[in-house]
Amino acid sequence: MDNDSLAQRDRRVLWHPCTQMRDHETLPPIPIRCGQGVWLEDFNGKRYLDAISSWWVNLFGHANPRINAAIQNQLQNLEHVILAGFTHEPVVRLSERLIEIAPRGLAHCFYASDGSAALEIALKMSFHYWQNRGEKKRTRFINLANSYHGETLGALSVGDVALYKETYKPLLLEPIAVKSPDCYHRESGESWADYSTRTFADMERALEQYAGEVCAVVVEPLVQCAGSMRMYDPVYLKLLRQACDKYRVHLIADEIAVGFGRTGTMFACEQAGITPDLLCLGKGLTGGYLPLSACLTTDEIYQAFYAEYNARKAFLHSHSYTGNPLACSAALATLDIFRDDDVLNRNRKLVTHMARATAALAEHPHVAEVRQTGMILAMEMVKDRKTREPFPWQERRGLAVYRHALEQGALLRPLGDVIYFMPPYVITSEEIDFLAQVAREGIEAATRGD
Known part of the structure; x- marks a missing residue:
């Protein structure tokens, strides 16, 4: 096997993600x-x-030898089982561990396979919560300019990077976009904190105007990664949490990319001392080994779905590989490394x-x-x-x-x-x-x- 022969085979059968395939005529995949x-x-x-x-x-x-060993050990016992009506030790233990280290107040974990899917869960869960509460007018979301949350249709809807979104606009929800606290645009001599505080006025106006029809505000805490790695100060998150409480709107924190130590703390929200209503995790969750994502939420949101079957309030959302034992074992090994090292x-x-x-x-x-x-x-x-x-x-x-x-x-x-x-x-x-x-x-x- 050599590079050239495999690259040629690749070009005959594969369509690569986020790629203009014609580029591979002059720059073959490696x-x-x-x-x-x-x-x-x-x-x-x-x-x-x-x-x-x-x-x-x-x-x-x-x-990584420790993550390898965890997956190999789990493989001897159970590779997968349906998580509807069944459970297993790795998914229970992982849920306990995540709730233990997450911002205080998050109490329940709902699993999927990738970041976009976790975002879809958060959007649906927030919307459905308000429906179950009888607040039927709440059907919209507020997002930040230059944000990115994934490429499935719901996640794409609440993003704001035209390169990914423009083509599919006729298929998408219409969020209420507000100015980003992106500090690249600050004035000369202006601090990150001052600029992020100043831009929050746009979010405050949007919440005041639309609160009665909004389910949630969706943000990437501290870094808008796919939006050119633009960054902002934690003070914005603190102000946002206060405003969401004031106007009775959920806060969805998309920490798919920025969670698990990327911003310097285990979760970016920690730097503002806040707890979101829904926290989306993925990417580094398994140390880069297997697809696994999670949406963590509060007991208040969970209880809005907890009812007799005939009440028709259940959250009927599912993925075939939800809570996969191999992925959960990789995640547990990843958390062990954080703890031990x-x-x-x-x-x-x-x-x-x-x-x-x-x-x-x-x-x-x-x-x-x-x-x-x-x-x-x-x-x-x-x-x-x-x-x-x-x-x-x-x-x-x-x-x-x-x-x-x-x-x-x-x-x-x-x-x-x-x-x-x-x-x-x-x-x-x-x-x-x-x-x-x-x-x-x-x-x-x-x-x-x-």
């Missing part, structure tokens, strides 16, 4: 034979540092090193900003640093950085012209230095002559 730690290896023996955790899922490295404290050193390694890029003539929240760091390439004029999207400058990084042995998949690091937590300081060098060289190559 076949991966194995992975170890932060490294992926192709069939020709070339290695690539997985700087984006294989789409933000891998926390503790590829082929003092991961969050150890990550603080990596966070500091990432900032130091990329600091010089903040002065690059074609970098508008280097921003960071915990283990997420982003560098925004622009045509003009002073005016922040972007490069024309058709020029695909980010793709040039991606190509350069592959040549050098790094996986840096940009978001447009935003280059970012979101590595597994087992990365070393030396490997961070390597990524910083590759990114710097890639940005130089992509902007040379401008």
